[in-house]
Amino acid sequence: MLSRTEHKFGCEDCEFKKMSCLYVEPDSFEEFRQQSIKLSFSKGETIFKQGGKSGGLLFLHEGIVKFCYQYDSGSNYIMTIVRGPKLLGGANLFFKSVNIFSITAMEDSRVCMLDSAAFMKLAIGNPAYLLALVENTMDMFQDAIFNFISLAHNHVNGRIATILLYLHKNVYNGQGYSFTVSRKEIAEFAACSHENVINTLSRFRKEGIIEFHGKEIEIINIELLEEISRKG
Amino acid sequence: MLSRTEHKFGCEDCEFKKMSCLYVEPDSFEEFRQQSIKLSFSKGETIFKQGGKSGGLLFLHEGIVKFCYQYDSGSNYIMTIVRGPKLLGGANLFFKSVNIFSITAMEDSRVCMLDSAAFMKLAIGNPAYLLALVENTMDMFQDAIFNFISLAHNHVNGRIATILLYLHKNVYNGQGYSFTVSRKEIAEFAACSHENVINTLSRFRKEGIIEFHGKEIEIINIELLEEISRKG
DNA sequence: ATTAAAAGCTGAAATATTTCATGTTATCAA
DNA sequence: TTGATAACATGAAATATTTCAGCTTTTAAT
Known part of the structure; x- marks a missing residue:
């Protein structure tokens, strides 16, 4: 990871x-910043690898990443998807020496790896x-937990509605x-088969709730989608 | 909640x-302690109520509590179960003004409600x-997340094995x-019907993995249970 | 441009799960 | 003790979901 080409992008207007x-003096921050590494990742690249040594904190300046748990069987579960600018802390990073999840870029992303010490x-x-x-960090967890709560209670209908x-x-x-997401990724997020996602999205389209062209999905009737998300 | 009888239990050997x-000077801690309220809760009593104003931090001295999400339909999902001594922080309390979960005593419990300010x-x-x-707090979340990961990937077999x-x-x-837990609570933890829990436990018993007499469940073959938890 | 690989799509069969109906056994309070 | 309530238990029918097989379309690489 450290051997990747460093791309320069400005630190002046950094979120x-x-x-x-x-909260901190600019001088203190500057000292901290000197210890951090700027990197760019292309869509699909792994930023942190599950089971690997924790790289400490990571600030996602721009882009979209997924927190992904890989089972022994090879299948994946997406715990959450977040967009920058956002600090990626939490159980995966804060105080943990080994990554629980992989963090993978879903879109081209710019990050800073921050020095833990x-x-x-x-x-x-x-x-x-x-x-x-x-x-x-707690806010990010809360978003993930609401998805878990939908997962625990709803059928696939409701889970996919919640995710959309x-x-x-x-x-x-x-x-x-x-927006544009693959069926496979929705399936990994909703914890169901990709066939089930395909069928459900087609049903939603027939019912006029969404429209899609290829991977681009458009929400047509958000009220109905919210009702499905709540009631299952 | 504050109108409950205060029971006295010693602060000398408090965990x-x-x-x-x-980390802190005994004098500073003593000042903090003066602001806190000691309470006892009986099995089944609600300590914090979902949707209610957050009562701040809570230290569970002794006892067992569940974090419970109540759906509009009236059904429950147990996010996690913890035993004291443990600080109950996290998204439910840290920085949140409204409780996301109810916290309910599963066994008689002694707690201190700590003043946020x-x-x-x-x-x-x-x-x-x-x-x-x-x-x-992150440790507690991590335990909960491993249960979510089992929930997302495994069939009821594996989810119940993970929970046991x-x-x-x-x-x-x-x-x-x-240990002693009701089938209903296992169902709410594993996010399935209580009938499914009953069938699964009976199957586990037939296969010599567990034994039970009423609500008391005994693990006989923990290696097999671990394999089911992983693969199943 | 061509090919290989991945993603999208569909329907049918197999499996898993819930729901419902029914009855039994604990548990707890009057 | 008795009665009420909740928990435990079982099986069958209904439903939900996955798996599989086969096919088309899109995407990415040579």
Whole structure:
């Protein structure tokens, strides 16, 4: 990973810097930043590998990544999908020496790998900063937990509805009601077979709830989708 | 909740105090402790109510509690079950003004309700303490996530095996291989019907994996149970 | 441009799961 | 003790889901 070409992108208008400097002195942040590594990943590339040594904290400047658990059988479960700018902390990173999940780029992404030791130093000196970052991480977990709750209670109908709404609201926001995800990825997110996703999406289309052309899915009737998400 | 009778139990040998005093001065802790409320809950009583105003942090001195999500339909999903001594932080409490889950006593329990503002003051003054508590919380989440991962991938066989192992290792530890949980609660934890739990437990018994007399379940062949949990 | 690989699609058979109906056994309070 | 309630148990029918086989379309690489 460290042998990849470093791409230069500006640090001046960095969201992480802006957020951090609400809590820490610019000089302290600059020192921290010096320890971090800027990288670009193409769609499909693995950023962190499940079972590998934890690379510490990671700030996703731009792009979309999935948290993916790989079973021994080879099948995958997507725990959550997030878009930058976002700090990717949590059980996968915070305090854990081994990655529980792989983190894989779903779109071309720019990230900064942050040095754990330097982060700890900064956090210890600025507890309010630490609190803000933990809160940020908890938000990400909460999104994932609501998906689990849908998974535990709903049939595939409801699970897919929940996922489409999540993707629309939290990931592909700011681009109307359409986005592009593969059936296979929806299946790995909803924990069902890809055939079931195909059938369900076709049914949703027949009922006028969504429309799609290839991988591009458009939500037509969001109220109905929300009702299916709630009632199963 | 606050109108309940306060039961006195000693603060001298409190696990939370011991853990806290690794990081903070005894005087600071004592000041914090003064703001907290000691309570006892009987089996079945609700400690925190889903949708209610968050009561801040809670230290479970002794007892067993479940984190329970109640759907509109009235059915429940148990996210996790934990035994004291344990700090119950996490998305349900940390930084959230409304409880996502109910927390209900599964056995008679003794808790301290900690004051959020006093906790923040202590945490800001002792970032290493905050880090330790966050790490503790992340551990609890990790246990819950491994259950989700089993839920997403396994059939009921494997989910129930995973749950029995979790209960044996993390909740009813230190009491051999047997414990007492209702079929209904296992069903709510495994996200399936209680009939399915009954059938599965009977099958496990026929195959010599477990034994049970009423609600008391004993693990006979833990290696086989672990294999089912992984593969099944 | 051609080919290989991956993704999308469909329907039928096999399997898993829930729901329902029914009855038995614990449990708990009056 | 008795009665009410909840939990436990079982089997059959209905439903949901996966698996499989076969096919088309899209995507990516040579």
